[in-house]
Amino acid sequence: MQFLWAFIIGGLICVIGQILMDAVKLTPAHTMSTLVVAGAVADAFGLYDPLIKFAGAGASVPITSFGNSLVHGALSELERDGWIGVVTGIFEITSAGISSAIIFSFLAALIVRPKG
């Protein structure tokens, strides 16, 4: 069942992105930024966690979950360390995504000869 909801919710989030690009005519960069901020705001109201619980990877794979994780990191360290935690905690959870994207992209650029 989780698989079905992952497919549907993940697909729907992508449709929102497609509508932003096609109907509102935003550039891809604007669309992604909007979605990230939307994810962050949704988490601020406590809406994103229930969605992840419900749809699993359908909610955690789209870029909206990146905003969600940024807020999560900031808030959990805020709770633990006080004010300074807002700054120190932001990348706590997203480190895996950003680091691996940097590392593998760099390795790819070392190994692969660009095509075309």
Next chain:
Amino acid sequence: MTLPDSRSNSKVSSMSPDEYKTIAKKHEPPRSILKNCLKAFFVGGLICLIGQGIQQFFMSVFDMSTKEAGSPTVAVLIIISVILTCFGVYDKIAQWAGAGTAVPVTGFANSMCSAALEHRAEGLVLGVGASMFKLAGSVIVFGTVAAFIIGIIYALLGTGGGG
């Protein structure tokens, strides 16, 4: 019959840019938003489905909780995306699927990897290093600023973290 014809002709020649725009817009072929949305839904859903499969794999094989499995799942998806980008496959799918490939975290990795490959010729530091975040940078900047503002608001309100 000739009079209205010549009138309409003179109207065309004295058309203002704004008028031209409205007329051109009216005759523009409608972009099939519905079709694009269906493609985005299908491909985006499929990527999330794969992600769910990887997550289940980590949860059952390494005995992780849903939360613990999140990071390795994202990392595996990113590796897959980078490999597909290297072979030029991801961009081919992206042309067809639009937001379906751009919105998942794989699109984030794809934008970084393709920028890195594209600017490889300019050198490792000035090319790869400087260009990698050309597209992904806006996502990180706006996500971070939003998270910071939300964190400050939470701190001001004196409520603890949400998780």
